[in-house]
Amino acid sequence: MAESLRLVGPKNDSREMANTLARLGVAPADITVLADGVDGLAEGIANPGPGTREAVLAGLDRLAETAKAGDLVVFYFSGHGSQQPDQDSDEQGGNDEIFLPYDVGNWTGKGVENALVDDELNARVRKILDKGADFFGVIDACNSATGFRALAGDDVRARGVEPAELGVPAAASSGRGLIAARMEQKPGRGRAAFFYAAQEIEEALEKTPKDAAPGESFGVFTYTLLGRLNATPGLTYRTLHQAVMADIKRNTLMATQTPELEGELLDEPVLGLSAATARKQWPVFSGKLQAGALEGISAGSVLALYEDATTPDDRPVAHGVVETAGASRSVVAPVMWPCESDAAACAAGVDAAAFKKGRFARLVERGVDLGLVLSEPVRVDPDDGHDYTAAVAALRQATAMPALAPRVSLRREGYDIAVGLVDGTIAFSPAGGLIDRDGRSPRLTLPDEPQAAAQAVADAIGRMARATALQRLDPRGEAAEKLGLTPRILARASAVRPGKGAPCPDGESNYAAAKPTSENPVLADCDILSIEMENIGRKPLDVTVLLIGADFSITPVWPTNGNSNRIHIGEKRTVDILQMEPNPKASAEERLVFLAVPGVNRAHTAFTDLGQDGLRAMPGVEAPGAAAVRDLLSVGLNDMNRAVATQPPRLEEEMSIDIRPFRATQAKGD
Secondary structure, eight states, X not given: OOGGGOOSHXXXXXXXXXXXXXXXXXXXXXXXEEOSSOOOOOTTOEEEEOOOHHHXXXXXXXXXXXXXXXXXXXXXXXXXXXXXXXXXXXXXXXEEEEEOOTTOOOBOSSSBTTOEEHHHHHHHHHHHHHTTOEEEEEEEOOOOOOSOEEOTTOSOEESBOOXXXXXXXXXXXXXXXXXXXXXXXXXXXXXXXXXXXXXXTSOOEEEOOTTSOTTOOEEHHHHHHHHHHHHOOSOBHHHHHHHHHHHHHHTOSSOOOOXXXXXXXXXXXXXXXTTOOOOOEEEEETTEESOOGGGTOOTTOEEEEESSTTOOTTOOSEEEEEEEEOSSOEEEEEEOSSOOSOHHXXXXXXXXXXXXXXXXXXXXXXXXXXXXXEEOOEESOTTSOOOOHHHHHHHHHHHTSTTTTTTEEEESSSOSBOEEEETTEEEEOSBTTEEOSSSOSOEEOOOSSHHHHHHHHHHHHHHHHHHHHHHHSSSSOHHHHHHTEEEEEEEEOBXXXXXXXXXXXXXXXXXXXXXXXXXXXXXXXXXXXXXXXXXXXXXXXXXXXXXXXXTSOEEEEESOTTOOOEEOTTOEEEEEEEEOOSSOSSOEEEEEEEEEEEOSSSOOOOOTTOSTTOOOOOSSOOOHHHHHHHHHHHHHHHOTTOSEEEOOTTGGGTOEXXXXXXXXXXXXXO
16 A cells, blocks of 8 residues: 555554553453554553554454353454455445555455455454354444545545555445444344444544644544543443544534444443443643543643542642643643632632642543634645635734634644635635535635735634534533433425425425434435424423534524423423525535523523624523523633633533534435
8 A cells, every 4th residue: 555545543543442441441461452653552452563464364363263152352443444346246246345454455356455355354253243242343444435635735634545546446336344233133142333433425534633742643533432431431332322423523513424333232331331430530740641632631621639549539639720631641730729819819829839749630620622723724726726825814814813813723733624725715624624526615705905804714713613612512411411301303304396496395285294314314405304302301401402504603593482492301392493495505514502401490591692693691680500501601602812611510410512413415316
């Protein structure tokens, strides 16, 4: 394989996956990492060499021989995928899916040299299951191309190689054939759960997380999966998958990828850790914390420091606040906490000597990252004939404005949104570091006057920053489970697809009854989007639903017309809220945000003032919990002088934010 196709992230992925398994109780001696250039593995984890074809298959063969009933086998692959023509006619004329090990070559006429073929993996998984062992397979790779193109010099890489780049002849495409999860279940046979990083039509991406060291790439799926496993390990496979998908969508405005799952093991606890609890203590020395984003630590988090690992929670020697959080390391500064005085008095009250005594840190309050990082502008087509000097100047002037500078920055890697110069406009990428060909990326055509151009860019960036902050105010989503709101997207299909320029049909008879959709639904033109909200918690809930558009707008869509938004315990509410436009030009991802607060001993609380113009004063008196929620939302949406915020105590019991993406596209045949 050409050096230009080699990925950086897999060695980081495999190290952190192995270390996470060890932290969660898997014996290090039972873990083998097949990767080159890996350092930082926990003591006892084997790393005999790179992941060649022979090494991977030999490892699976060994597990097939030694596995016994009651065992759990975990197989993780991080790297490139591709396709080649079916070699044994089992794909009904389509392609075999292949995975590219360390020593992969090119097409030989019979297959890609040293590729791992899905059929070979299937056979070994079957042998393991036949022994009565369970199997958990995680694949952070993809076998498709999506029509997006990477920006030159960009830090985002797709984990899929076009077959043509390996010399593979063209052939019909096939569906996912990675590992046959839907196997006949026989008595005594093991069960399986399989996680895939992306849908068949999507690309699995790797990129540098915003707070990681330069060049420290990870798979987007793996990084998110590990963050969730470290934070809340006691989940079922199904719940873990749902949480990871929500986290991927929550932590970026980019329509990156949608993980998939299948298998019979989905409703069992991950790794059998039903009684597991998250690790809540990490070593710290002179402000250097051995934990970061993978453990749920973010800038602005408050930590309690202890001299000994066994010290009770109520006897900290000092407190610290996280100034910067990397993937697995953070920098902590001393802080007086709690402090109700002004900033000067709080700073004067810091005991630096006591802070230095701290050897172990425990999370007290998590921080919320409100910062927005844009990529350095990259010209998509150097030969498009446009002069972008004025556009680049407007971008730099906008990000330097006092109203944006504290929260917004430009970086070559580790960014939230890619900035492309294309077709004479500035395009803000809706996909992980990729610019589409059909105009789905929101684009700005700037006025000629320099100051007006800079203000237009600043306005657009402000919308992105607010929309980003709204999704990060509950960055881990645990509150959604505590409060008990279960939202679902339903679709009412239109029986009539209008011709060009025609409106959608009127009348209930033209629309089918509402039906459940997939986790990431695609609705056709004129379909009606409905929502079902069920309260399975122990308190009444006041629910607000907001729409984040592809252009980063924020629009309240429910409640409307002063209707009650309180959903009582055990109540289920179904509402039609949106209709897709007729003949949409492109398929762009939009997101529904379900914001819930307990409706106990207070007037109904509706956050219908969360449009892009920011928060406005609300009449009446709110209960303290709702006031704390509104204060934090006000900081996130209005105060651009703050790049981080700390959540008020007990806020996780007062608010949940659930993000549900969807797309609108033209119906086939239109």
